[in-house]
Structures are given as structure tokens and as C-alpha cells.
Amino acid sequence: MLTLAWKNLFHDKVRLVVTLVGIVFALVLILIQFGLFLSFMDTSANIVEHSRADLWISSPKIPHVNGGSPMAESQRWKALQVPGVQRADRFILAWVPWKLPSGAIEQVQVAGFLLDGDMGRPWNIVAGSVEALRAEDTVIVDEIYKEKLGVTRLGQVVEMSGRRARVVGFTHGIRSFTTSPYIFTSFKNALNYSPGMTEKDTVYFHIRVAPGFTPAQVKRSLQQMLPQFDIYTNDEMLSKTRTYWVFETGAGITTLMGAILGLIVGIVVVAQTIYAATVDHIREFGTLKAMGASNMRIYEVILAQAAMSAVIGYTFAIAIAYFVSQGSQGGNAPIALPPQVAAGTLLLAIGMCAGASIISIRKATTIDPAMVFRG
Amino acid sequence: MIEIRNLVKTYGKGSAAVHALNGVDFDVAAGEVVMLMGPSGSGKTTLLSAMGCILQATSGSIQIDGREIVGLPESKLPRIRLEHFGFIFQGFNLFPALTARENVELSLKLKGVSSSQCRRRATELLEQVGLGDKLKTHPADLSGGQKQRIAIARALAGDPPIILADEPTAALDSHSGQTVMELLTALARQRQRAVVVVTHDNRVLHYADRTVHIADGRIANHFEEGRTAA
Ligand SMILES: Nc1ncnc2c1ncn2[C@@H]1O[C@H](COP(=O)(O)OP(=O)(O)OP(=O)(O)O)[C@@H](O)[C@H]1O
Ligand SMILES: [Mg+2]
Numbered sequence: 140m141l142t143l144a145w146k147n148l149f150h151d152k153v154r155l156v157v158t159l160v161g162i163v164f165a166l167v168l169i170l171i172q173f174g175l176f177l178s179f180m181d182t183s184a185n186i187v188e189h190s191r192a193d194l195w196i197s198s199p200k201i202p203h204v205n206g207g208s209p210m211a212e213s214q215r216w217k218a219l220q221v222p223g224v225q226r227a228d229r230f231i232l233a234w235v236p237w238k239l240p241s242g243a244i245e246q247v248q249v250a251g252f253l254l255d256g257d258m259g260r261p262w263n264i265v266a267g268s269v270e271a272l273r274a275e276d277t278v279i280v281d282e283i284y285k286e287k288l289g290v291t292r293l294g295q296v297v298e299m300s301g302r303r304a305r306v307v308g309f310t311h312g313i314r315s316f317t318t319s320p321y322i323f324t325s326f327k328n329a330l331n332y333s334p335g336m337t338e339k340d341t342v343y344f345h346i347r348v349a350p351g352f353t354p355a356q357v358k359r360s361l362q363q364m365l366p367q368f369d370i371y372t373n374d375e376m377l378s379k380t381r382t383y384w385v386f387e388t389g390a391g392i393t394t395l396m397g398a399i400l401g402l403i404v405g406i407v408v409v410a411q412t413i414y415a416a417t418v419d420h421i422r423e424f425g426t427l428k429a430m431g432a433s434n435m436r437i438y439e440v441i442l443a444q445a446a447m448s449a450v451i452g453y454t455f456a457i458a459i460a461y462f463v464s465q466g467s468q469g470g471n472a473p474i475a476l477p478p479q480v481a482a483g484t485l486l487l488a489i490g491m492c493a494g495a496s497i498i499s500i501r502k503a504t505t506i507d508p509a510m511v512f513r514g
Numbered sequence: 515m516i517e518i519r520n521l522v523k524t525y526g527k528g529s530a531a532v533h534a535l536n537g538v539d540f541d542v543a544a545g546e547v548v549m550l551m552g553p554s555g556s557g558k559t560t561l562l563s564a565m566g567c568i569l570q571a572t573s574g575s576i577q578i579d580g581r582e583i584v585g586l587p588e589s590k591l592p593r594i595r596l597e598h599f600g601f602i603f604q605g606f607n608l609f610p611a612l613t614a615r616e617n618v619e620l621s622l623k624l625k626g627v628s629s630s631q632c633r634r635r636a637t638e639l640l641e642q643v644g645l646g647d648k649l650k651t652h653p654a655d656l657s658g659g660q661k662q663r664i665a666i667a668r669a670l671a672g673d674p675p676i677i678l679a680d681e682p683t684a685a686l687d688s689h690s691g692q693t694v695m696e697l698l699t700a701l702a703r704q705r706q707r708a709v710v711v712v713t714h715d716n717r718v719l720h721y722a723d724r725t726v727h728i729a730d731g732r733i734a735n736h737f738e739e740g741r742t743a744a
Contacts, residue, residue, distance in 0.1 A: 140623065141607065142616060150611035243707055270662055426607040431566055431596025433589075508568045511557045512680050 140436055147420060148483070155448070158412040159362040162452025164403025166488055170460035172397030174474035179391050181475065183316040183384035186250065187230070187377045190256045193414060194361065195371045196227070203383035204376055205317065207232055207342040211334070216366055218344060221360045223352030226403035228256040231329040234319065238298040239289040246319040247288070247299065251329020258345035262325040265310025267293050283469065284320040288468060297505075300332040314473070316384045327472075330354035362466035409497035413445055417499035421506060426514045428508035437503045444469035445492035453488040455480055515675065515708050516542040516565055521574035521584075523560050523731075534560040536731035544675065545706040546722060547699050549713055552728035559680055560711040561728065564708070566599050566678045567591045579675075596624060600707075602679035602698070606661040608653040608668075614640055615649040618667045622680070624670045639644060640666035641696050655687030659690025666698050670705070677702055677709045693719045 148155055157497045186205050187195075193415075196218060198210045218227040231251035236244045241309050252259035256274060261269065261279050271277055278299065280290055290297065299322065308323075330336050348357045354372045361370045371379065385391030417424070424437050464476040523535040534557045541689070542548055542565075551588065552558050563569035565576055568591075571584045578598055583591075600621075608617050618636035627635070640649055643663040646713075653661050662682055671679050683691030698723040702709045720726055727734040 143612065147609075147614070235721060252630035283527075307541050324739075422607060423609055426603075426609075426622075427624075428592065428622055429566075429595065430624060431592050431594075431599070433592045436624070509563050510562060511568075511601070511603055511605075 140439050141443055145447060147416070147423075147440070148444050148447055149204065151416065153410055153417070154392045154416055156427070158364075158409060158416075158448050159455065161408030161412065162405060162448060162492070163455045165401045165408065165454060165491070166456030166484060166489070167459050168401030168404070168465075168483055169398045169487070170456060170476065171463060171474055172394045172401060173461070173480060173484075174361050174464060174476050175400065176385075176391055176394040177474045177475040177480065179316065179385045179394065180381060182473075184377045184380040185313065186259075186321060187373060187380055189262050190230075190259050190345060190373060192228075192373050193348040194346035194488050195373065195376045196344040196346065196361065197342075197369050198364065199369050201369065203380040205232060205234075205380070209333075209340045209342055210368065212339050212341045212380065214368070215341075215344060218346065218361060219278065219430070221357065221364050223349050223357035223360065224346055225349040226256060226347035228253040228345045228347075229326055229338070230259040230343040231236055231326060231333060232279070232342050233329070233333040233336070235300040235322075235332050235334070236302075237288060237322070240297075241289070247322045248315065248319050248325060249299070249322045249329050251274055251324050251326040251333075252345075254327075255476050256327045256345070258347065260312060261308075261310045261321075263311045263313065265309050265311045266304075271307035272323070272328065276303050276305060277307040277324065278304045278328070279310060279323040280306055281310045281313045281320060283314060285309075286464070288320065288352045288416070297338060299321040300334060302331060303345065304332070307343075313472075318471075342433050355403070392460075402487070405488075405491050406495050409448065409492050410498060413448075413492070413496050414502065416444070417441060417502055421502075422511065424503055425506050425508050425510045428506060428510045433509050434504055437506075438500050440502060441496050441499050442493060445496040449481060449488040450485070450490035452492075453483065453485050457484070457489075464486065515544045515580065516540075516579045517575070518561075518565060519575045521561070521571070521576060522572045523557070523564060524572045524613040532599065533570070534731055535564070535574075538728070538731065538733055540565075540726065540733060541709055542631060542676065544708055545703070546723045547702060547709045547711070549711050549719055550728060551713060551719075552606065552734070556728045557731040558728055558742040560731075562678050562680055562712055563708065567594045571603055596672070598674055598676055600677045602665050602669050602671065602677065602682045602729075603708060604681040604684045604698070606653070606658070606665050607652055607729065610653055610662055613650045613652055614645055614656070614664050615701040617653070617664055618671050621668050621711065626705045627672075635671060636667070639671055640664070642701060643667050643669055643705050657690070658686045659693055662686060662690070662694045662744060665724065670707070673705070675707060677707055679711045681710065681714065683703055683713065702740060 198208045201207050215227050218224055233249050234246055235249050237247040239243055288304055297304050348354050358370045464474040467474045518540040521535050521538040525532040525534055550558050567583055576583050600686045615636045618639055619632040620636055622632040643666055645663055683694055695718040
């Protein structure tokens with residue numbers, strides 16, 4: 140039966156090509172849109188994901204992590220009195236202007252962390268070092284944004300927030316979901332770059348919970364001690380930020396819609412071609428039935444054809460998606476292609492093609508074997 | 515082998531009803547070659563399909579090896595066809611994507627014969643119908659007579675006790691028609707297979723043990739034919 144499915148599939152090459160183009164188009168669309176969605180999920184809150192903080196204290200009612208506003212540092216001692224609070228480190232995240240060599244201005248987000256702590260630090264350092272940030276007016280930027288920011292080398296001096304800034308390190312792959320890159324520096328330097336902030340201010344406190352306490356526990360106690368502030372667990376801050384950027388801005392929904400569209404296109408195209416193939420081979424199916432094949436054997440042939448088309452189409456699609464994904468990594472909208480998605484898409488492809496076979500299977504059930512004696 | 519009593523088949527209902535078979539009595543003994551003749555529309559194909567379990571009769575009785583099949587649920591019929599019948603059609607009904615050998619193998623595979631056995635049996639049968647050199651040829655590249663010979667090999671492949679053929683020579687020139695009939699009857703006799711052939715062609719009648727005439731859905735007369743040519 141499998142031989143028949145395979146041979147029939149390749150017998151009509153034009154139809155096979157049409158089917159495969161449909162499948163490949165649909166799968167590539169699905170893979171790319173979903174890959175974009177995943178990378179949106181990833182980049183939208185990477186600064187939270189990598190913070191290593193257990194809890195965040197923020198001014199009330201912030202929409203997302205990039206929307207914090209300054210608050211008085213003086214509450215820190217209160218936080219430290221709460222049982223289970225091991226560290227409460229200040230952290231700045233603020234939007235500031237960056238001057239390009241051409242004189243044009245780009246908005247960036249300065250991220251200032253405590254050099255003596257271990258929270259809120261940049262990750263994936265590929266050149267220079269965090270220690271170099273102990274010097275005044277020094278920053279670390281990401282390689283991806285070199286061109287955008289007019290940075291070419293370590294040691295280069297640029298202008299941020301009207302102050303000089305010397306590039307002392309590069310990270311790799313710390314993207315910003317917005318068009319404004321993150322610029323890492325020490326908390327002390329960040330204060331200088333943030334207009335209107337003084338020694339007595341911070342934007343967040345990163346809280347490290349002591350061993351033996353859970354973040355949820357400490358969050359409750361902190362909330363009682365500091366009712367005027369909002370306390371988030373790292374996960375809460377993560378999902379708040381993600382939800383905002385990916386869902387509330389519509390960016391993520393658009394990609395998901397794209398993926399769903401791909402699925403619909405795929406099902407329609409594949410259903411069409413598989414149905415046309417079934418109708419074309421109706422006499423053969425009738426003959427098979429006359430020869431004693433049960434309906435199950437006929438379904439087997441139709442489903443095997445669908446599955447074979449799915450696997451062949453998937454092979455092309457994953458290759459294309461892989462190259463697109465590789466090519467996109469340096470750009471602004473990287474397309475993630477984790478193995479789970481690749482594997483899931485194979486199942487989806489088979490499911491899609493099997494689903495598209497349903498009307499063909501219904502058709503096959505109605506074949507009257509007596510047709511074989513006619514004409 | 516097959517005993518048909520008072521078989522009725524009516525297509526459609528009410529004023530549109532067509533009475534294709536009006537009480538047919540017909541027997542086929544093991545190993546005999548029977549020709550079924552009659553004018554167009556007399557019910558030959560209907561009778562053949564009913565005894566081959568391809569068509570549900572309206573009433574009457576068909577017993578195959580003593581087992582009643584009229585009124586059996588549709589789902590039981592494929593198995594009976596698989597075990598008892600080999601079919602040969604006027605239009606060949608080969609699978610165009612498959613080679614000659616794969617076409618024959620397919621009917622063996624339906625019976626659950628292992629791949630290597632399938633291959634050996636199919637090759638053997640194609641050699642017997644004189645197509646030993648066409649094993650890997652597709653039907654499109656063969657003549658009508660050659661296609662029908664593949665169909666004969668396919669019908670015989672699963673070793674069914676009964677071969678049913680509906681006008682197997684109608685699409686062939688007379689020489690190929692003779693060859694096909696000769697092969698079919700010779701191979702069937704050699705294996706003790708019963709064969710029922712619907713035909714219009716008087717020139718092939720001498721291959722039969724017996725010829726049955728049908729008209730207006732009734733058996734008209736029976737008479738024995740000598741086996742002179744066989
Ligand atoms: N599926 C069907 N629906 C309605 N009527 C049918 C159907 N099949 C056959 N008939 C009618 O039943 C009668 C017998 O048809 P059948 O095909 O058995 O004749 P036949 O002897 O095989 O004719 P031919 O020599 O032309 O093949 C005819 O009147 C035909 O029109
Ligand atoms: Mg007929």
C-alpha cells in the first residue's frame with residue numbers, strides 16, 4: 140500500500156510540485172512568524188530574565204520594566220529590615236539620548252547596576268570587562284548595535300546624555316525589543332547620565348531573598364513594610380513586561396496571526412491538491428475495493444500520501460527557515476528556531492496534511508466498487 | 515462453488531426503477547469455464563457484480579461455498595472478494611504509477627503475502643502470461659493485449675477459486691483477444707479455477723465449458739459447448 144501511495148505521489152509530478160509548494164509556503168510562514176514571536180518573547184523581557192533578582196521594588200503602577208520612574212533611595216533601609224531580604228541593590232533603567240558621530244540623536248536605555256552586587260549585570264561579554272566600568276564615564280554596548288550607535292571599537296569615546304562615554308566592553312546578543320538599545324554601566328555612572336536623578340534616587344531595587352525564604356513570602360512582608368511601592372517577583376515582572384510588549388502593542392499577535400494564516404493556507408492548498416489527486420485516482424481506489432481492499436486500506440493510501448507530502452515539504456521548509464533564521468541573527472528581528480519548534484512543526488505538518496485529507500477520505504468511503512465495470 | 519437462486523436486482527425506486535435481474539438461477543462449479551452472453555442491457559454486468567460481492571442484490575440467494583452472501587453487511591464484503599475472487603475488467607484497471615510486476619504484487623500484498631514472496635510469485639505469473647521481459651514496464655508503455663495479460667496475472671495472483679471477467683476482450687483486436695482468452699482459460703484450467711466470462715464475442719465461445727445466455731434479466735437457456743479448442 141505504501142508503494143502505491145509513494146508511486147502515485149510521484150507519478151503526477153506537477154501536482155506533487157503544487158502540493159509541495161503549498162506545504163513549504165505554509166510551513167515557512169508558520170516557522171518564521173512563530174520564530175519571530177518566540178524571539179519577541181525572548182527579547183521583550185531579557186533584561187528581567189537575566190536580572191538574577193528574586194524581587195523587584197518599583198514606583199507604583201509601572202506598565203512594564205522599561206517604564207519605571209525614579210523613587211527615593213531612602214526606603215532601602217526599610218526593605219533591608221524585612222526578614223528574608225538579603226540584598227536590596229539599586230538599579231537604574233532610564234531613557235537617554237545618544238549622540239551619533241554624524242550629530243544625529245538616538246534614544247538608548249541606560250542600565251545602571253551595582254558593580255559590587257550580582258544582579259542586573261550584562262551577560263555574554265565578548266570584549267572588554269565589567270570591571271572596566273569602575274572608571275568614570277564608561278559604558279558597555281552590544282555588538283549588534285555597533286552600527287546603529289556609530290561604535291566601531293573598544294576605547295572609543297562617544298557622547299551620551301551630553302556627557303562623554305567611553306566604550307569599555309561589548310556584549311553579544313542583548314537585544315532591545317524597542318528601537319532603543321541597552322547601554323550598561325555602573326549605577327554610579329548611570330546616575331550621571333540620567334537627567335534629574337540625584338545620589339538619593341533609584342528606579343528599582345533588586346531584592347535577593349535569603350536562603351530559607353521564598354520570594355512570595357518576602358514579597359508579602361515587603362509589601363506590608365512599603366505599601367507605597369509595588370513589589371514584583373522576577374517572574375511577575377517578566378510576564379508583565381512580556382505581555383505589554385508582545386501582546387498589548389500587538390506585535391506578537393500579528394506574528395501569531397501570520398502563523399495561523401500560514402496554517403490555514405497550508406490546509407486549504409493541501410486539501411485541494413490531495414482531493415484532486417483522490418478524484419483523479421478514483422478508478423484505482425474502486426479497483427482496490429473490488430480487489431478486496433477494505434476502506435481502511437484506502438485510507439492508508441490517502442493518509443500515507445499526505446504524510447509523505449508533509450515530510451518532503453517539511454524538509455524543504457525547515458531548510459529554508461534555517462537559512463532565513465541564520466541570516467536574521469545579526470539583524471533587528473532575529474527569528475528563533477529552537478529544536479522543539481522544528482520538531483513541533485514536523486508534527487504540525489503531518490497533522491495539517493492528515494487534516495487536509497479528511498474530505499478525500501470521505502470521498503473514498505463513497506466509492507462504489509461497481510464503478511470498475513463501467514466504461 | 516456458486517449457487518444463485520431467484521436473484522433479483524432492481525436499480526432505483528418507484529417509476530425510475532430498473533429491473534436489471536428478474537429472478538436469475540445460475541450455478542458455477544469448481545474449475546469450470548462459463549461464458550455469459552446476452553444483448554446490451556440484459557443484466558450481465560449486474561449478475562457478475564452481484565456474484566462477485568461488488569453489488570448488493572435486492573432479493574434472492576447467492577451461496578459461495580455454501581455461505582449466503584445476499585444481505586450481508588457491506589463491511590463483510592471486501593474480505594469475501596479478497597478470498598474468493600479475481601477480477602478482470604474491460605478497461606484493464608491497472609495502476610498506471612506501478613510497473614507490471616508491482617501491479618501484480620499489489621493483489622498479493624492485499625492478501626498479506628510477504629514482500630519477497632510477492633515478488634517471486636508476480637514474476638512467475640508474468641512469465642506465464644508471456645511478459646517476463648516487461649516486469650518493470652509501466653502499463654502506459656504496453657499494448658492493450660499486454661495490459662490485459664497483466665490483469666490476468668493479477669487476477670490469478672492471490673489464487674482465488676473464481677475469476678470473474680467482464681468483456682475482457684472487448685477493447686482488444688481479435689488476435690490479442692484470442693491470446694488473452696487462451697491464456698486465461700488455460701491458466702485457470704491448469705489451476706482448477708472457475709472462470710465466468712461475460713462476452714459479446716462469438717469467436718471466443720469455444721474456450722468455454724458452457725455458455726449461458728441472458729436476456730432481460732433472465733437466464734434464457736443453457737447448453738454445453740465442446741471443449742474442442744482447449
Ligand atoms: N447503477 C445503475 N443504476 C441504474 N440502472 C442501472 C445501473 N447499472 C445498470 N443499470 C441498468 O440495468 C440494466 C442492466 O445493466 P447491465 O450493465 O447489467 O447490462 P449488461 O448486460 O452488462 O450490458 P452491456 O452489454 O451494455 O454491458 C440496464 O438497463 C442498465 O441500464
Ligand atoms: Mg456490461
